[in-house]
Every structure is written in structure tokens, then in C-alpha cells.
Amino acid sequence: MNKTATSNTHYTDSMIIEGMLSGDSQAFERLYANCYPSIMGMIVRNNGSEDEAKDVFQEAVCVLYDKVIAGDFSLTSQLRTYLYSVCKRLWLKQLKRSDRAIVEHNLEESEPEVALDLEVHRAKEVQFEQMKKALDRLGEPCKSILLDFYIKGLSMQDISDKFNYTNPDNAKNQKYKCLQRLKKLFFESK
């Protein structure tokens, strides 16, 4: 198989991961096509519904994301194999929580590495929710100013124009206050 194949053809695991990070919808599609069916099979065989399988899979992809962002995802195993073990673990937990029976007992075999990844993911998720809450409570125009500056990379001049400040310095001052307030809100909600 030709390794240089581009879009619409063959995606390698690392191409899928890179594509997902850059928001390439085809990469997501390949991920689903490659990895989802066997995971759905595992969950459906073990007292789960297809909808539950979809949720578990989605969470597992977020676990993968956090791992990649943390920089410690190396493709030692296939992407599919990794997601499969994450899903296995997630599903096992859910089964135990809801007191449902485990059909296939090899479900209980655990990979210690995966448990660690789930911890990281949970911490990130908590942080994410915290930030979301803090931003919501921060309100406008603070929220937009911060997002425009830090995420969209607008200049202070642009921001000054957009929010009708008299000059960029004023805007900068406002941005600083907003950031301080966000910090406070973020740590308060802990």
C-alpha cells in the first residue's frame, strides 16, 4: 500500500490523530470507521445499548485527546487497540456502577497505563468545567476580550476598535483586569 497516499485514501493512525487535532472532519470519520465497530460489538455483547456505546466511545476519544495533548501518547500499539482498552475500562466501570452483569470476563483484565490515562482525563475534565463556569460568570465584554486576545490572536489595536476603547492602552488595562477576575473566579470555583 502506498504510504504517501493523501486525502480520501488511506489514513494511518498518526494521520488520523494529526487530522483530528487540526479539525479535519475526514480524520474523525476514519476514526469512527476504523475503531468504532469493534468497540460497539464489545459493549453490546456486554449488556450495553448502541447509544451507550456511542457515549463511551466519545469519552474514550477525549481520553486519547488529553493524552496526546499531554505529550505522552506514542503509537506503540494500534490506535484501535488503545481505544478498545480505554472503552473496555470505561464500560466496566459503568457496568459496576449500574449493577449490571459482565458477560465476558476478560473485560476485567486491566491495563495499568489506561487507568492512569483515565485519571489524567478526569482531572482535565474537572479543570475544563471549572474554566467554563468561570468564563460564564465573567460575563461580557471580558469574556470576548480574553478570547479575542488569547485565542483568536487579535492585536490590542483591533480589540480597542472592536470594543470602542479610546486607545489600545485602555483596552490592555481592561484585558488585564479581566484576566485577574477570571483567575479569581476560576480558583473560587474549586
Next chain:
Amino acid sequence: MMPGMLREYAKRKEFKENLQEARAQYFEENSKIKELDNKILINKHESKFLWRRFKVNAVAAAAIAIITAFSTLWLSGYYRNMEQSSSNYRELRRDMNTVKRDVNAQNKVLQGINPDLKNTAQNNFGATGFLISTNGYVVTNHHVIADADSVQLQNAGGQSYRASVVYMNAESDLAILKITDQAFKEYKNIPYVFKEKEAELGEDVFTLGYPRDEAVYGQGYLSSMSGYSGDTSAYQISIPLNPGNSGGPLLDSKGQVIGIISGKQAGLDGTSFAIKTQTLVSTLSGIPADMLEEPVGLPGKRNHLNGLARTEQIKRIQDYVFMVKVF
């Protein structure tokens, strides 16, 4: 520190939104057409369930059957007669063989449906594909080989070849394989041709496929010029199809290939779909030349099947239609 966390937050949010969107899209597309081959997968799982549940019953039933067979033979004096006349001996052996065959068959079933549980994550299933060029290019469906670790092709004669995936296109649901096996010898010609024009509504069509280990013939008619929900790259056909038929050739009465079987509509009988040959041809011409080791030489213009009786047509094509085994 705060700006960094803000950036991280924004990126994660974007990723989550993309994922959510991809999920919605994937399942919307997949709920429309239940692909024939995934069905096999699920059926396999079901049979595993059944087997696990009724294992004890099944074994008990088999044991009783065997005991009954032998005790009936014994009670009817069969064994005594056997000693007297040697001509009956053969018959008994056949019975024994039958029993042995049954037991073997059961063992096979047992191994087949209750393999080491670790294997259950693997989806190996079968479908159909057919030769599109004398130098060993084979077409099948994208969904057949999407998960493939390795692909093998087997023709009606039982000859099995290793193949590699050369190209796949999820959009048109087509995949091109190339036989890479050393045992493969180039064919001199291919008996069928690709029909250039679109087929016509109501045309008599047939297919050959591998819903089981033996080639199965299916016959029907072209029931609509467009496929699932108005998809103009496909036909709707009315042919009884089963899991495993995917990727098989759809031929008209003259033996011209007019499509590739792709799926059927869940819950509706006799509503199956085939991708038009024109879609295949345009997909083929869209493959960058550097992806192919050698050009795909499409079937020639000479139709070797025109005017032949159906049974003869099938005989001619069956060596060119493969069971695609995906591991």
C-alpha cells in the same frame, strides 16, 4: 499561567465540538444503510450468545442422538447381522462416518462460535469482489475492507490469493485490491465487459456472490435508477441478497457488468443497492497514477458472454468472482 489554561480550554472545547459533530454525521450516514457485512458481525455475536446459553442443551442433545443411533442399531440386531455378512459392513461405516461427520461438524461449530474470547474483538468476515483487469486488480466495497488487517481472495475453484488494498474511497464505497500473491498468474482475458451506458429500468439482472462458502447466484430486476435516498451513483435492485454479497458484480442479461452490489435497506425486503459501473470507472480514473504499480487495464470491448445461456454465463464468470476474506 492563566492564558495557557485559557488556550488549552479553547482547544479542548473546539476538539469536543468537532468530535460531537463527527459523531452525529457518522451515525446519520450509517443508520441509513445497514451494511451487509456488519450484519454478519452482529449475527456472529448473536450466535455466540445463543451458543453460550444453550451449550449444555446442545451437548446433551448430541450425546442422546449418538446413544440413540447406536442403541437402535444394536437393538435391531444390526451388529449381529454385520458379523454374518460382510456386504453390510460398508453401510455401517457410512453410518459411522455420518456420526463422525456430525461430531466433526459440531466441533467446528463449537470452535467457530466459541473461540478464545480474545479473538472476538477481531472482525473477520467475508464478502465478494471481482476482477476488473487481467493483471489482478479486483474491486469490492470500501466498507468490506475498511477495517482490514489483511485480505485474501478465494475463487470458486478454491484457489486462494493474498491481496493488498491499493485504493479506497469511502464516499463511493469502493475499494480496489491488487492480487499480490506469487501464485497468481495474469489472466488472458476477462469474460465480461463494463457497460458504458446506464442500464435501464426493469432490466433483468443477476449477481454471483459469497454469502456463504459456496458461490450463490441471485437474480432479479433493476427497480430504480437511483440508490438509497436518491443517490444517483447507484441503482436500486430487487434481488434477494444476504450478508456477504457486498462487492459482487451486477450483470445484465448480456453479461455486461452494470454495477457493484453494495448494500440493502434494513427492514425492507427486496430493496438492495448497487453502485453504478460509471461510478467505478470515474473512481478508477480519479486514482493518482503514482499510487498504482501498474495501470488498471479495464476489461476489453469483447463480451464473451453475450447470447449464452445463464448457466453458461455463470460458469464463465465464476473464476473471476472472489470471496473476499478480511482479517
